[in-house]
Amino acid sequence: MHAEVTWVDGLKFVGHSASGHSVVMDGSGGKTAPSPMEMVLMAAGGCSSVDVVDGLKSAGQRVTDCRTKLTTERRETAPRLFTQIHIHFQVSGDALDPAIVAKVTADSLEKYCSVCLMLGKGIEMSHSWEIVADDVADAS
Numbered sequence: 001m002h003a004e005v006t007w008v009d010g011l012k013f014v015g016h017s018a019s020g021h022s023v024v025m026d027g028s029g030g031k032t033a034p035s036p037m038e039m040v041l042m043a044a045g046g047c048s049s050v051d052v053v054d055g056l057k058s059a060g061q062r063v064t065d066c067r068t069k070l071t072t073e074r075r076e077t078a079p080r081l082f083t084q085i086h087i088h089f090q091v092s093g094d095a096l097d098p099a100i101v102a103k104v105t106a107d108s109l110e111k112y113c114s115v116c117l118m119l120g121k122g123i124e125m126s127h128s129w130e131i132v133a134d135d136v137a138d139a140s
Helices: 036-058 098-112 114-119 134-139
Strands: 004-010 013-017 022-028 062-074 080-096 126-129
Touching: 013 126, 022 036, 036 062, 036 080, 062 134, 080 098, 098 114, 098 126, 126 134
Parallel strands: 080 126
Antiparallel strands: 004 013, 013 022, 062 080
16 A cells, blocks of 8 residues: 655645545645544544444344544644544434443454554543434434
């Protein structure tokens, strides 16, 4: 895997992935695009969400929606590293089994999510989950 990041102007950069996609990043606090640290947080949410949806489907669950909300704390001084990340999964579906949801969400952070496992080496990672009605999830 490889990537390239090109400086645009100011503190704005464009990242280019090996798969042919691009993303803009803004190092000035996210004024015009996500900051690199926001990208890391979104990467953790995206990676773990893939695990949760795939895990639920593999377990025969009829999942219809998955929203992943992440909160974090950072050091006050440079380098402003994350010190804690909490991931809250909101899943919807037809007769989801709470025991399977609990297992799949825990397994993501503890066994499968490459991003979370990498981040978890230096920070406190936690998670929670809830099953929400389809109409509630669609309103978020």
